[in-house]
Amino acid sequence: MEFVMAIVIGILFMAAVYLILSRSLLRIILGTGLLSHGAHLLILTMGGLGGTSPPVLAEGVTDYVDPLPQALILTAIVISFGVTAFIIVLFFRTYGELKTDNMNLMEGNDEHD
Amino acid sequence: MINLLLLPIILPFFFAVILLFFKEKIVAQRIITFVSLIISLIASIILMATIKSDGIQTVTLGSWPAPFGITMVSDMLSALLVTTSIVITLFVVWYSFSSIGNERERFYYYPAVLFMLTGVNGAFTTGDIFNMFVFFEVLLMASYVLIVLGGEKKQLRESIKYILVNVISSALFVITIALLYSVIGTVNMADIAVKVAEVGQPGIITVIAILFLLVFGIKGAIFPLYFWLPGSYAAPPMPVLALFGALLTKVGVYAITRTYTLFFIHNTAVTHELLLILSIFTIIAGCIGALAYFDLKHIMIYNIVIAVGVILFGVAQMNDNGMTGAMYYLMHDMIIKGALFLLIGIIIAITGTSNLRKMGGLMKTHAPLGWMYLVAAFGLAGIPPLSGFAGKLLIAKGAFEAGHAWGSIIMLASSLIVLLSVIRIFIYAFWGEPKLDEANQSVSYRNLMTPAVLLVILSVAYGVGTEWLIPYMTDASDVLLNPSMYVDAVLKE
Numbered sequence: 384m385e386f387v388m389a390i391v392i393g394i395l396f397m398a399a400v401y402l403i404l405s406r407s408l409l410r411i412i413l414g415t416g417l418l419s420h421g422a423h424l425l426i427l428t429m430g431g432l433g434g435t436s437p438p439v440l441a442e443g444v445t446d447y448v449d450p451l452p453q454a455l456i457l458t459a460i461v462i463s464f465g466v467t468a469f470i471i472v473l474f475f476r477t478y479g480e481l482k483t484d485n486m487n488l489m490e491g492n493d494e495h496d
Numbered sequence: 497m498i499n500l501l502l503l504p505i506i507l508p509f510f511f512a513v514i515l516l517f518f519k520e521k522i523v524a525q526r527i528i529t530f531v532s533l534i535i536s537l538i539a540s541i542i543l544m545a546t547i548k549s550d551g552i553q554t555v556t557l558g559s560w561p562a563p564f565g566i567t568m569v570s571d572m573l574s575a576l577l578v579t580t581s582i583v584i585t586l587f588v589v590w591y592s593f594s595s596i597g598n599e600r601e602r603f604y605y606y607p608a609v610l611f612m613l614t615g616v617n618g619a620f621t622t623g624d625i626f627n628m629f630v631f632f633e634v635l636l637m638a639s640y641v642l643i644v645l646g647g648e649k650k651q652l653r654e655s656i657k658y659i660l661v662n663v664i665s666s667a668l669f670v671i672t673i674a675l676l677y678s679v680i681g682t683v684n685m686a687d688i689a690v691k692v693a694e695v696g697q698p699g700i701i702t703v704i705a706i707l708f709l710l711v712f713g714i715k716g717a718i719f720p721l722y723f724w725l726p727g728s729y730a731a732p733p734m735p736v737l738a739l740f741g742a743l744l745t746k747v748g749v750y751a752i753t754r755t756y757t758l759f760f761i762h763n764t765a766v767t768h769e770l771l772l773i774l775s776i777f778t779i780i781a782g783c784i785g786a787l788a789y790f791d792l793k794h795i796m797i798y799n800i801v802i803a804v805g806v807i808l809f810g811v812a813q814m815n816d817n818g819m820t821g822a823m824y825y826l827m828h829d830m831i832i833k834g835a836l837f838l839l840i841g842i843i844i845a846i847t848g849t850s851n852l853r854k855m856g857g858l859m860k861t862h863a864p865l866g867w868m869y870l871v872a873a874f875g876l877a878g879i880p881p882l883s884g885f886a887g888k889l890l891i892a893k894g895a896f897e898a899g900h901a902w903g904s905i906i907m908l909a910s911s912l913i914v915l916l917s918v919i920r921i922f923i924y925a926f927w928g929e930p931k932l933d934e935a936n937q938s939v940s941y942r943n944l945m946t947p948a949v950l951l952v953i954l955s956v957a958y959g960v961g962t963e964w965l966i967p968y969m970t971d972a973s974d975v976l977l978n979p980s981m982y983v984d985a986v987l988k989e
Contacts, residue, residue, distance in 0.1 A: 403660075403664065408656065411660060415660065415663045415664060415667070418663075418664065418667045419663075419666075419667050419670070421667075421671075422667045422670040422671045422674065423670070425670075425671055425674045425675075426670065426673070426674040426677070428674075429674040429675065429677055429678035430677065430678070451677075451683070452674075452677070455626055455673075455677075455683075458626070458630060459629075459670050462630070462633045462666075463663075463666075463667075465637065466633070466637070466640075466659075466663055466666075469637070469640060469659075470656075470659055470660075470663065473640075473644060473652070473655065473656060473659065474656070476647065476652060477652040477653065477656055480647070480649055480652050481649065481652065481653060489653050489656070489657075
């Protein structure tokens with residue numbers, strides 16, 4: 384099972400890198416979303432997949448799965464959700480203001496605005 | 497007083513939440529922000545005194561025993577950084593009263609500053625690597641708000657890049673923690689230190705160490721990961737730039753220092769050698785940038801990069817003098833960068849431009865500003881007895897002891913370039929014939945001067961009072977050089 388997960392994570396990272404390297408801002412944002420999905424799955428897999436065992440230690444249970452990765456992944460999902468929402472709103476505003484979503488056209492500095 | 501070390505984190509957070517209810521009442525916002533920062537400052541000074549007398553303070557949240565619950569650890573380094581951050585924020589907020597503008601004040605500028613301070617203080621204090629990621633996100637989220645607040649074209653354009661870089665580096669941070677967890681099986685920093693020592697740092701942990709350097713290097717702007725910094729930092733208004741320049745990169749520097757002195761100390765031939773080489777390249781790249789631009793903001797921003805290089809060069813020595821010097825230089829740099837950014841903010845406000853070629857002759861119209869700038873510039877370059885001197889002296893001493901003579905020669909030569917870059921600002925802006933428009937002559941700059949001047953005086957006091965401060969700095973570097981002190985404080989209640 385871990386082996387399959389490793390391949391899935393690898394494919395997610397690959398797709399994420401491909402999207403992040405493109406010129407369109409929306410694709411880059413989708414790429415960061417995939418990147419964080421890959422990272423979350425990686426946390427879950429790195430803690431060891433427990434099959435059907437429960438993630439809690441109760442009376443009489445000897446075979447339980449590590450609950451910590453699940454707590455970590457939950458926190459990380461919430462954070463990446465918030466950041467993605469923010470960045471999409473920012474994308475919308477930027478698009479409205481600059482009239483482009485092409486990163487190549489977003490260069491510039493003080494002297495050539 | 498067991499929860500004392502949480503106060504500098506919770507107080508700004510609490511007051512920031514209160515501020516959200518007073519959106520339109522600007523005067524109330526200003527007063528509450530100022531008072532809350534003073535209260536936090538008092539709490540952090542008490543914390544520092546407690547650590548000086550009783551040693552490292554720890555709290556495990558929810559009273560879970562140490563490796564299982566989230567631990568907050570305040571050693572002397574954390575306490576010093578927390579105190580300095582609050583001081584800088586206090587002066588920057590004071591400066592913002594008369595420079596940030598009502599529009600931004602009405603749209604949650606002060607709550608964002610306080611939330612960012614919560615994240616910064618939390619990242620300095622936490623003793624749990626995943627919790628550090630969470631506090632990083634807290635401060636980044638607030639910094640996203642600050643960098644984009646105002647919504648000018650340039651801000652939108654640059655903040656998209658800033659946010660994308662940070663989102664990707666956060667994902668890398670999570671990946672690195674996941675890899676570390678799979679090898680070590682814990683996220684408590686003291687516990688990680690123990691377990692890395694038990695397995696003796698095999699190759700996979702060295703790889704993770706370098707991944708950590710990559711993650712924190714993006715935040716801390718080391719070579720070659722500083723590419724995003726000059727553009728992004730030049731976009732927001734001056735008080736925000738001062739906050740970012742003084743605090744945010746230092747969080748990355750702190751995180752590198754902490755992980756490279758607590759976890760990854762068993763294969764220094766690879767990790768610390770890499771850190772050493774990168775820090776020297778950081779200094780060189782910063783010097784090139786500082787001389788290449790005619791824009792006030794860019795010159796100062798590249799000076800941030802140089803300072804990051806100098807501090808990490810001190811850390812990479814891993815001996816007493818180098819580490820003490822790095823700690824001393826770290827606090828110095830936070831204060832002096834805050835002061836210089838506020839001062840050049842005043843220059844930009846008076847002249848209405850940040851292009852050096854378009855200014856001149858300010859000495860005839862604004863002499864006090866000129867003298868203050870000169871003092872701060874000398875302090876930055878490290879002319880004794882001002883504050884940059886002692887830190888650089890100790891770092892150079894440490895580097896010679898560790899046999900890195902060439903590195904320390906480059907570092908000392910960089911002081912001259914720093915001096916040249918800031919004096920160039922002085923020559924262009926203050927000498928020559930006045931080029932001011934009549935319209936700008938009327939700008940009142942007295943309100944802006946007070947916090948900037950106080951911060952310069954603070955930095956001078958920091959330089960003159962070196963002898964009294966060194967015990968605190970040695971306390972900070974002792975913990976870094978003897979990880980067992982940190983581990984014992986956390987794991988043996």
